[in-house]
Amino acid sequence: MKEAICLLTSEKAISVIEEDRFVRSPSLSIRIPSVISVVGYSSFPRKKVAFSKLNVIYRDDMACQYCGRRYSMRELTVDHVIPRSRWESITGKGLTDGFASWKNLVCACRWCNSRKGNRLMKEIGWALLREPFEPEYMPHLVISHDKAEKKGWLPFCSVNVKIIDLIPDGACPPLSHAGARVV
Structure with missing residues (x-):
């Protein structure tokens, strides 16, 4: 938690979800973060994709x-x-x-x-x-939109995660014109 507070106060991260409790100092009062997002972090490993x-x-x-x-x-x-x-x-x-x-x-x-x-x-x-x-x-993770929403993960799935819509058996919606879906 100390590292998260340091990142927040130095504006290197933003708080995504906060608790109702606070951390206080003589000059500052901050809600305790449950989830933070590091600003500008782009150092995800990019390994060669395994052929399968x-x-x-x-x-x-x-x-x-x-x-x-x-x-x-x-x-x-x-x-x-x-x-x-x-x-x-x-x-x-x-x-x-x-x-x-x-x-x-x-x-x-x-x-x-x-x-x-x-x-x-x-x-x-x-x-x-x-x-x-x-x-x-x-992407490192492929997850259905429904599951991400139920677990409360949608706000955190913008980087390195591909969100897919589950396709009901027998339903075959056409691919979008550009061949892409919202991720």
Whole structure:
């Protein structure tokens, strides 16, 4: 608490939630802070993002990159843009050289993944919503808006946290035009 008071009095932090009790000195009376926010702090570690199915889905904002609809996690898969059966003939590389990589995997709903099969998108007249890429950064925490609100965390979720809307099973709201949601 001493460090928090020092940060507040030196204006290096702001009080977000305060208790009803006070700390008093001869020249100052301050409500005891429950939560403070350090002003201008931006030293969050930015590690290389681990390559995984889950991170591909998060990178693509839980939206099928073929049809643009958002789905619940259990309705999503990842799809190889260039299929395994065609990789070597198209790229001239072996399966260990870029096949399972950020740039060849996209988030897809089960229906689109099944319809695409082992074909290339140009063969069926499809286009990706966004070219696959290796993300430079992923938030440290992904949390549903409802949970953050119930726990009283919303005021503290502005940095390094991605807030998502839970998608009811069977509901597939379209992705916004820019492909982004309020975070």
